[in-house]
Structures are given as structure tokens and as C-alpha cells.
Amino acid sequence: MDDSVDRHIARWRGKAPFDERVEAIVTRMQFLVRHLSRGKDAALAMVGLQDFEFETLHRLASRGEGGGATPSELAAELKLSPAGMTGRLDTLEKAGLVRRVRSEEDRRRVDVELTDEGRATWLKAMGVRGEAEDDMVGVLTRADQEVLAALLKRMLLQVEEPGSPSAPQA
Template sequence: MEADADADTEDTAVERDWTDGHVERWLPVLPDLDPDVEGAVTRMKLVTSHLRKVREQSLVDFGLQRHEFDTLHALAGRGGRAAPSELAADLDLAPASVTGRLDALEARGHVRRTHSTADRRRIDVELTDAGRATWLGAMDVLGHEEYRLLGALDADERRYLADLLRRVMVVAEGD
């Protein structure tokens, strides 16, 4: 019976991570430190940092700079076709900055400019097949890692985590 009790204890034991040691080191220094707040914030920062590194490596692997990816992403988010002014608004940039980005992306074959079918005075930017493939490739690397990490949780736990983080973000966005 004792072996069964030990097995049950092992099954319910929570695996430790780097943050557990971090919190333990700081508790004697800051006795009022809430270990749950410190643990949650530290883990969120570490997960964000990890995903940033994966994203940056995927950009290197696909030959994109961050601003190029952001521009392709904004364009893809508009169905692959948008006016430069729409992209400028989406990216919170001056129109001249978007023009420079589009020039470089067009030279690489990732986008093309065409006259709008609705208004010939207007120019539309279209995502090319090559641009879409590059953008999707970079997205897939990051998406795969996000699913890998959150695969540690079942569907209900992921939904609960998303709900909890939404509550935190509502407070942050209210500032």
C-alpha cells in the first residue's frame, strides 16, 4: 500500500521550472513578495521572450526583417489586398514609411502594386504568391511553437488560461 501512496504523490507532484527557484531566492529578500504574482509575471515574460526568439529565428530563416514581416502580415490580414493608406493605418506609420517598405517588398517579389478596380486613381497593394508563401512559412514556425507550448494544457485549460489573461488585459487596457 505504501508504494501506491508514493506513486499517487509522484503523479500529483507539480514539475518545477526556473521561476520556482527565482521566487524562492527573492522571498527572503522581499518578504512581502506575492509568490503567485511574481511567478505568473515572470513566467509570462519568459514565455513572451521565448516566442520572440522563435519569431526572430523564423524571420532569419525566411529572409525577412521584422518590419517586412509586419507589413506582409498586415496585408494578409486584409485578405491580401489593401491601399497603402490602409496599411499605414494598420501599422501606425506615416504613409511615406509604408511606401519605403512596399518598394523593398515589391523589389523582392513579395507584393505588387496595381490600379484599384474601384478607383483608377487609387493604387492597391497585393500580396503575391511568393509573398504569401514567405509570410505563411514564418507564421507556421511561430504557430507551431505556440501550439507546442500550449499543448501542455488540454482544451478546457487553454480556454481558462485565455479567459484569465483576458481579465488581466482588460485591466491593463483600462489604464
């Protein structure tokens, strides 16, 4: 059975110089990433979050129950300016999803924490996203999933290798 990538390759066969096997792999990965992105957008819409809000909650949730971060730590992780981070935190705080608290160790320091509502909203978004991801990957057997994970890891290590022609430039 042909998929959209098979039809794409057939349309371009003989018209452009490419290795059909490489084109099939890369294009399918691109289509799957696009599918995941649309699924993430739908999950966030279901819980009333925008992507930037989710990403901030996600960073805070990664610190565990009761874990917090300074606004500057979050800004660095999210690659935002301090002013951009302040605006984002203001929005999330007004929505009741995060709170700013004075540090116990240093009263000059402000930490940002998830509220119970923020954690519940993040968990709901993660659940919806997880269902879509499980559905997509679930067509593969456990053994196939292990093989695919290992192959993708090898590819990622190649592009992340410093000095590799395909490594991201700093």
C-alpha cells in the first residue's frame, strides 16, 4: 500500500537528483514530526494553553513536586530575554498556573513554582499528547519500537557530534 511519501517520490523520480531511500526516510520523519506538532497544538487547545505557556510549565514540572526555578534560569532554558520571561510569568501567574515566592535561603531571590492548578493543567496536556504519541507508535511491536529508538538515537548522535558537518552551529 502506498503512502503520501511513495507518491511524492514517484512524482519526483527522474526530475531531481536524490537517493530515493534517503528521501523516503527524511520525508516520513518530517511528516511524522508535523503530525506530532499538530497533535501537540490540539492537546494544548483542549486545555486552554498556548505553546509558550506549556513550555514554561513543562520546564517547571521537570523539577519535580515543589521544585522551582528563578526567572533567569527559566529564561536561559527557554532562550528568552529577561523582559520576555517576566511577561510570560505575569500571564501565567494571572491565570493561576504559577506563583512567585521568596526563596527561603535568600530573601532577595524569587523562585517560580507551579500551582496545583498549573500542575493539573500540565498533566492534562501531557495526557492528551501522550495518547496521540502512543497511538502513532503503537502500530509497531515492542521489539520494533526498540529498534526504531536505537536507530534514531544513532542518527541523532551523528548530528549532535561536535565538528560533524550536520551538527547544529552555535
